[in-house]
Amino acid sequence: MAPSLSAHFLSEAEVIYPPSHKSKPVTVPEYEPVYSTEKRTPSTNPYRWKIVWRNLIAFVYLHASALYGLYLILTFNQVQLSTVFTLLILGFISAEGVTAGAHRLWSHRTYSAKWPLRLLLMLAQTMAFQNHIYEWVRDHRVHHKFTDEDADPHNSRRGFFFSHINIVTFSFIY
Known part of the structure; x- marks a missing residue:
């Protein structure tokens, strides 16, 4: 059975057809891997990185805002109790966005969620300021691999x- 046109146009490498009596043999080129998983040492191949300014x-x-808020709470006692409860509730919601959303739903695909829950988890993960969901999921899958x-x-x-900190503020070039 001949390959379809969609397989020909959507394939990443050139489609190699089986040799016929009229064609010459085809050699497959060797492709180098995109990145190496070999161990690196600073003397042979140092790591290069660049600062991600928006994250930093x-x-x-x-x-700095958290330290300033703590300073206000401890010195002037100007913060209302409702503000502290709001802070704790929003912190819990953003942690659930990371744990239940980016980690379990999108990274590991341990469950399926309907659209409204996905939207809420996406908003909650965004409140945590832990990069874009796509970046978070990509880095976590690479971490497990x-x-x-x-x-x-x-x-x-x-x-x-x-x-814990470099992954958020720096981008590494391998």
């Missing part, structure tokens, strides 16, 4: 700062 500015702004290897974006062998 948001990271600094969020933590290359756990504690050089390609792991949350490699715990490279230290606490790398696995």
